[in-house]
Amino acid sequence: MNLKKTVILGAAVAGLLGSSLAIAAEQFIGLPSYRVGPYAAGGSGIFGGWIDYMQMINERDGGINGVKLAWEECETEYNNARGVECYERLKEKGETGNTVFQPLSTGITYSVLDKVAKDKIPLVTMGYGRTDAADGRVFPYVFPLITTYWSQATTMIKYIAGKEGGTDKLKGKKIALLYHDSAYGKEPHAVLEKMAERYGYELTKIAVAHPGNEQQSQWLQIRQLKPDWVILWGWGVMNPTALKSAAKTGFSREKMLGVWWSGAEEDTVPAGSAAKGFTAAGYNVAGDNYPVIKDIETHVYAKGKGNLEDKSRVGSVYYNRGVVHGLITVEAIRKAQEKYGKGKALTGEQVRWGFENLDLDDKRLADLGATGFLPPLKTSCMDHEGSGRVKYQQWDGSKWNVVTDWIEADKEMVRGMIEESAAAYAKEKGITPRDCSKEM
Amino acid sequence: MQFFFEVLIGGLLSGVLYALVALGFVLIFKASGVFNFAQGAMVFFAALTFVGFLEVLPGWTGLEEGGRAVFWLAFVLSLGAMVLLAIATERVVLRPLVNQPPITLFMATIGLTFLVEGIAQGIWGANVRGLDLGIQDEPIEYMMENFNILISSFDVFAATVAAILVAALALFFQYTRIGRALRAVADDHQAALSIGIPLRHIWVIVWAVAGFVALVAGMIWGARNGVQFALTFTALKALPVLILGGFTSVPGAIVGGLIIGASEKLAEVYVGPFVGGGIESWFPYILALGFLLIRPEGLFGERHIDRV
Numbered sequence: 192m193n194l195k196k197t198v199i200l201g202a203a204v205a206g207l208l209g210s211s212l213a214i215a216a217e218q219f220i221g222l223p224s225y226r227v228g229p230y231a232a233g234g235s236g237i238f239g240g241w242i243d244y245m246q247m248i249n250e251r252d253g254g255i256n257g258v259k260l261a262w263e264e265c266e267t268e269y270n271n272a273r274g275v276e277c278y279e280r281l282k283e284k285g286e287t288g289n290t291v292f293q294p295l296s297t298g299i300t301y302s303v304l305d306k307v308a309k310d311k312i313p314l315v316t317m318g319y320g321r322t323d324a325a326d327g328r329v330f331p332y333v334f335p336l337i338t339t340y341w342s343q344a345t346t347m348i349k350y351i352a353g354k355e356g357g358t359d360k361l362k363g364k365k366i367a368l369l370y371h372d373s374a375y376g377k378e379p380h381a382v383l384e385k386m387a388e389r390y391g392y393e394l395t396k397i398a399v400a401h402p403g404n405e406q407q408s409q410w411l412q413i414r415q416l417k418p419d420w421v422i423l424w425g426w427g428v429m430n431p432t433a434l435k436s437a438a439k440t441g442f443s444r445e446k447m448l449g450v451w452w453s454g455a456e457e458d459t460v461p462a463g464s465a466a467k468g469f470t471a472a473g474y475n476v477a478g479d480n481y482p483v484i485k486d487i488e489t490h491v492y493a494k495g496k497g498n499l500e501d502k503s504r505v506g507s508v509y510y511n512r513g514v515v516h517g518l519i520t521v522e523a524i525r526k527a528q529e530k531y532g533k534g535k536a537l538t539g540e541q542v543r544w545g546f547e548n549l550d551l552d553d554k555r556l557a558d559l560g561a562t563g564f565l566p567p568l569k570t571s572c573m574d575h576e577g578s579g580r581v582k583y584q585q586w587d588g589s590k591w592n593v594v595t596d597w598i599e600a601d602k603e604m605v606r607g608m609i610e611e612s613a614a615a616y617a618k619e620k621g622i623t624p625r626d627c628s629k630e631m
Numbered sequence: 632m633q634f635f636f637e638v639l640i641g642g643l644l645s646g647v648l649y650a651l652v653a654l655g656f657v658l659i660f661k662a663s664g665v666f667n668f669a670q671g672a673m674v675f676f677a678a679l680t681f682v683g684f685l686e687v688l689p690g691w692t693g694l695e696e697g698g699r700a701v702f703w704l705a706f707v708l709s710l711g712a713m714v715l716l717a718i719a720t721e722r723v724v725l726r727p728l729v730n731q732p733p734i735t736l737f738m739a740t741i742g743l744t745f746l747v748e749g750i751a752q753g754i755w756g757a758n759v760r761g762l763d764l765g766i767q768d769e770p771i772e773y774m775m776e777n778f779n780i781l782i783s784s785f786d787v788f789a790a791t792v793a794a795i796l797v798a799a800l801a802l803f804f805q806y807t808r809i810g811r812a813l814r815a816v817a818d819d820h821q822a823a824l825s826i827g828i829p830l831r832h833i834w835v836i837v838w839a840v841a842g843f844v845a846l847v848a849g850m851i852w853g854a855r856n857g858v859q860f861a862l863t864f865t866a867l868k869a870l871p872v873l874i875l876g877g878f879t880s881v882p883g884a885i886v887g888g889l890i891i892g893a894s895e896k897l898a899e900v901y902v903g904p905f906v907g908g909g910i911e912s913w914f915p916y917i918l919a920l921g922f923l924l925i926r927p928e929g930l931f932g933e934r935h936i937d938r939v
Contacts, residue, residue, distance in 0.1 A: 407642070411641065
């Protein structure tokens with residue numbers, strides 16, 4: 192073999208090796224899931240949808256610009272200690288380590304809040320967590336995304352005002368807040384009180400002790416109070432119990448408005464006919480008639496690679512919420528690849544930039560087959576929420592039907608509160624907020 | 632005053648439901664001296680098995696979905712599952728621990744809790760299910776029209792079932808041979824063995840009866856709030872009932888249940904607003920704690936006297 196042939200052969204081998212290395216590039220995503228324990232019903236739906244979306248990207252597109260998605264689940268059972276253990280176990284996995292952590296638990300979120308900035312792993316807390324993390328200057332690695340509890344609370348009052356004939360009609364109305372007696376349940380208090388001052392409605396807060404499987408006394412109080420509306424800020428068994436107790440006391444379900452953790456099939460099905468007419472918020476909607484869900488059915492379930500054993504759950508509220516988690520994660524990685532190099536596995540720090548520069552406008556959502564499935568979203572260094580919009584769905588006895596368009600939050604009020612709270616946190620922790628004019 | 636009675640009656644009816652769960656604890660404690668931490672998990676396991684069978688039996692047997700035949704077949708099969716669980720518990724957990732200190736047996740039942748919860752979700756999945764027993768959870772019209780008092784027909788039904796169950800078990804313990812043997816075992820394992828009472832059989836029987844009680848409790852609580860993991864939390868409601876009524880008394884469970892149910896509801900309504908509300912999760916424990924100081928063996932529990 193002469194020198195020329197050797198060089199050509201060597202180059203060919205190197206090329207092959209190079210291309211095979213490129214094919215082998217994988218983006219690792221650690222999934223702190225909960226499929227057993229008290230909240231397994233929600234966990235299995237959300238993580239099932241999320242995994243199915245990533246599987247669909249691998250099957251249909253061959254990954255993100257050729258980078259396949261790889262993932263590993265770690266069972267937290269919704270337990271803080273196990274959540275931290277999962278965080279530590281997953282963070283070194285994959286070519287570039289874990290690149291995003293989404294625990295779906297406020298408790299675990301608080302437990303790893305300080306760690307993520309140190310380890311440079313973005314923490315996504317969609318639909319929960321601490322609301323003031325929407326201020327990206329103070330929380331560069333935390334992303335509440337889409338909307339927060341405070342934004343949602345303002346949309347609830349907007350929804351009620353719409354039903355009553357305008358915000359001026361709220362004066363003198365009675366609104367009862369039936370809430371889970373925990374930090375989660377107390378999240379909307381300040382916003383609802385502030386709005387009560389502004390619009391003149393009377394707010395009565397009624398606590399329900401965890402787990403909420405007994406609400407007789409609360410509903411007898413509601414019966415005495417005779418409110419115009421009841422806002423249900425529940426979780427788990429508290430939700431069907433509230434709906435059944437409402438039926439028992441003769442309170443109209445049409446006048447009950449639920450938080451997005453009260454508005455899934457898991458909340459209404461156990462309540463049976465008592466749930467009919469109940470309306471709840473959602474940053475995603477139910478239904479399988481969206482191209483993105485059809486793609487999952489075609490490229491994942493038709494090939495026998497679906498994550499859920501019970502395929503009938505595809506299109507449910509929690510499943511679709513998982514798809515939203517998957518979609519946004521994939522889009523953040525795609526965005527980051529535009530800056531740091533297509534076809535490469537990225538680090539957590541690089542993916543963080545992707546989350547901070549998301550721009551899912553109507554056109555992009557249409558391309559993704561998700562028009563109306565989730566609201567348009569645009570994040571920035573200042574704003575880690577990115578949208579604030581919420582839709583409302585009503586239970587007709589067998590399925591959820593969307594009854595509103597995306598309702599915009601009262602951003603002016605909420606943003607001021609977020610900045611105030613984030614500034615207090617920064618002061619307490621000695622954090623110097625980033626100067627967003629210098630961020631790119 | 633009408634509102635007071637409404638809260639009081641509602642509380643008493645809820646209390647009967649707590650008593651139903653407490654009954655399972657009493658049975659096992661009475662016969663084996665074991666505080667069965669897994670009772671809440673057994674309620675969950677039983678209810679999930681029942682609705683699981685309700686779902687799969689029409690496909691397996693061709694019986695009409697939602698029909699009476701499927702209901703009773705599912706009930707019998709679930710009862711069979713509870714008996715199997717009782718046999719397995721005796722073989723795997725209790726038999727190797729005969730004559731061990733009570734704390735060892737208690738710890739074993741903690742392990743059993745996680746096992747039973749995991750097995751239930753492993754077999755039937757984690758989905759939340761509804762359960763319709765055909766009894767509407769609606770106010771009784773007569774009471775509404777004549778007294779403007781809200782009493783749920785479902786709560787009355789549940790209270791009746793619980794009362795029948797308590798009466799039947801009290802009679803069973805008092806007047807049957809097995810009942811006497813159970814009491815003998817409860818008094819002294821060694822003495823019972825020495826006069827030929829088969830300890831292992833007795834344990835299987837009592838765990839199976841506790842399984843039956845768990846099934847009934849699971850069906851009622853499941854129909855009320857849905858069949859889901861939260862059924863395990865019903866055990867938390869039973870603990871103060873046991874402290875009040877006594878760990879060894881079947882009638883004590885029902886009286887304790889009534890006291891706890893009524894007092895927690897009245898406290899929530901009349902005291903709750905002054906302390907931020909949501910007090911019914913801890914108020915029964917405060918009450919039970921106070922009771923422990925005055926009468927440690929509970930209202931109907933056996934007074935334990937050691938000769939020095």
